[in-house]
Amino acid sequence: MQDTLEVEIQEIVDAAHRYQQCLDVEGTSGASNGVVQPANLRESRRALLETLNKWKLIAAGPTEQWEQTTINYCAESCLNWLLQFDIPRLVPLDATTTYSEVAEAAAVPEQELRRIMRFGMTQGLFSEATPGQIVHTPYSAAFATNEDYRQVVLLQTGFFSPMMKCLAEATKAHDAPSSMNTAAFNIAMQTENSFYAHVAKTPELTKRFGSGMRFLAGADDTSPKFLVEYFDWTALGNAHVVDVGGSTGHISAALAKAYPALTFTVQDLPPMIAKANVSQLSPDISGRIEFVPHNFFHPQPETSRDADVFLLRMILNNWTSLKCEEILTNVAAIMRPGAVMLLNNFMLHEPGTVGKRAEALERARDLFQMAAMNGMERDLDGWNELVGKIAGLRIREVIRQPGSSQALIVVDKEAS
Template sequence: MFVLSPLMYRRPFLTLMEQQLLLLSLQYIYRHQIAENVPLEDTITFDELAQVTKLNSKDLTRFLRVAISRHVFQEPKKGVIGHTAASKLLCKNPMLKAWLLNIAEEFWPAFTRTVDATEKWPGSEEPNETGYSLAHGTRDNPFNEIRKDHHRHQQFITAMRFSHLHPDYNISYLLNHYKFGDTGSDDKSTRTVVDIGGSNGEVAIEIASRYSHVSCIVQDLPDTIAGLQSQVPLALKGRVTGMAHDFLTPQPVHGADIYLLRWILHDWSDAYCVKILQNLIPALKQGARIVVNDISIPEPGQLGIKAERDLRYMDISMKAFNNARERDVEAWESLFTEADSRFRFLGVSMPPGARMSIIEAEWMGDKTPLPTC
C-alpha cells in the first residue's frame, strides 16, 4: 500500500509561511515608499535606492528580492531594480495602495497577537480586547483609534471601498432583489429609508433613483457624512439627505419604513449588535422593516472548499480586528431574538451570484409576532 510521507503534508503549511513572508516584504515596501522611489520607466541600483530612502542597503536588497520572486519589481541585472506591471500599480493605483496599507499595517499586526488576546481576554466581545488592541497598544476600539489620524482614517476608508469593488459585493444584488419601494399594495405614498452607517450615500442615491416615492436619510459620523450633499444628483436633492448619527446611540429618526444596515453588523460582536438593534426600538413603528445586507455563512460543507475557506478567513479576521464575527442564519436570528421578542425574523435570502445575503426582520410592536419563516 502506498503511504504518503509526513513531508508531503508540509506544503500547505509552508505556503502559509511564504505568504506571511511576502507580506513582510510588502509591509517594508509600503512603509518606506519604495515603489515611489523607483523610476517608473528606468532602473536604479539597490545602493542608489538605499541612499534615496535612507535605508540599509543590505536589508533593502533582501526585502526586495522576496517581492521580486513574486514579480513585484524585477532585477534585470544583478544589483539593479526596476518596476513590473504589479509594482507600478503601487504607485498609480491609490486604492490598491490604501488596501495594502490596511492589510500590512492595520490587520496583519493584529493577526499576530490574536491568540495572545484570546488568552488575556477569553471569550471577550469587547472591541478593545483584541489582537488589534495588543498589536497597536491601544485601549480604544479600532475605528476610533484609526480616526485619530486623518490620513490613516482616509486610507482606511479608501481600502474598504477597494475591497467592496469585488463584483460579488455589487450593490445591484441588493437593489434588484429587495424592493425598497414596494408597499405590497397600490399605495405610492412617500416611504422613508434610513441607511444607517451609509457612508457616502451610494446605496441611498441608487434607491432614490429607482423609486420616486422613496426618501432616504443617510446616517454616519459627522466627518464621514460631511461631503454627502456634493455626491447627490440635483434631481434627488431633498430626497437624499444626510444626518450625523452614531448607531451605538438611540435612533433619532422615528417612524421610518425601512432601516438599512449594510456592511455594519459584521464589524461588531453579538453584544454590540444587540445594542445596535435595541437602539432602534424607540423609533420603530409597527411593521417597520430592518434590512441587513451582510455575509451569511452557509452550513459547513454546503460551499466549495475555496468559498468556505474565504468566509472562514473573513470571520477570524473580524475576531482579530474588533471581536466581531461573520454569522450563519441561526446566529442572525438569535441577534433579533435577544434584542427583543417583538422582532419577527423574516429570514435570509441570497441573490444568485452575490456573496452578501439579505437578512430581514419586522417590528411587530404590541402585536403578537407570527411564527418565523
C-alpha cells in the same frame, strides 16, 4: 489512481483554457491594478485560482505546509518593507534599473535591498531581465501606479497583521468578548480606545482607510449595486426608508437615484452627519433625503415611527453580539405593523459549499472582525440566533448575491 490524476489535471487545463479565452475576448494580459473587472474575466480567474488552490492543498503535506507558512510571513514582511520605502515607484515602468540606483534613491543599504527584492521576485514582485537589471512585473507595477492599492496593503501588512497575531493573547486575557476595547487590537496597539476611535485619532491610518474604501469601491463583496438591484424596492411604492448608521448618505443617494418614489432619513453620529455634503446631491434627489443626528444605541426618535423600511447596511458585523442586540432592540421598538428591517451584511457560507479559497477569504474577514473589535461575520444560523433574541422579530427572507458573500436579510416584526 493514474486515471483519476489525469482527469484532475485536465480540470486545471480546462480552467486555464477558459481563463485564456476570457483574456482574449477582453484583449488584456490579465494584469489589473484595481478590483473591478469584467464579470466573465473575474469568474474565470477565480475558477482557475480555486482549481490551483485545491491541488496545492492536495499536494502539500505537513512539511510543505510548514514551508509555506515560512514563505508567507517572510512575504508579508518583505512586501511591507518594499512599500515603506516606496521601492515600486523608484523602478521605471518602461525601463530597467539597477540595485545600486534604487538603493541610492531610497536611501537604504544596497545589500538589504537586493536580498529583500530577490525574495519578492519569488512572489511575483519585480524581475531581473538580466542579472542585476530590475524590471517591473504587473504585480509590482500596480503599487507604482495605484496609490490606493499601496496604502491598503500597507494597512494590511503594517497594522492589521500585528493585530491578528494577538488573537491568542486576547483569548487568554478575556474569557468572552464582552466589549470592543478588549480585542486583540487593543493588546497589539496597547490602547484602551476602540478600533475606530484609534483610527480616527491617527491621521496616517485615517488616510489609509480612505484609500482602502476607494480601492474596494465597486468590488462585488462591498458594492451597493446588490442592495440597489436585488431587493424589490419598486413594490414598496412611496415608501420612507430610515438609513440607520448611514454615514454621509451615499447608499441612500444611490437608492434615491434608482427609485424616485422613495424618501430617506439618514441617521448617524453628529460628526458624520456634519460631513454630509448635501449641496453635492443632484436636485432630483436632494429633496428626498434628510440627515438627522442619531446614536443607534439610543431609542429611535418618534419621527421614525412612520418609516416603511429600516436599513442597516454593514453595521452589525462591527459590534459585539450584546451591542448588536441593543441596536436591533431600539429599531424593533419603533417599527409599526407592516414595516420591515433590511439587514445588508455579509453572510458566511456553510463549510464546503464554496471553494476553499473563497471560503478562506470570508473567514479571514470574520477573524479580522474578531481581532479588531470583537465583532463577527455570521452564517444563516448566526443571523437567526441574533434576530431571534429580539422579541417579536423574525427573519422572513434571505436574498443571496450569486458569487458573493453579501446578503439581504428581510426581518419582520410580529404583531403584538
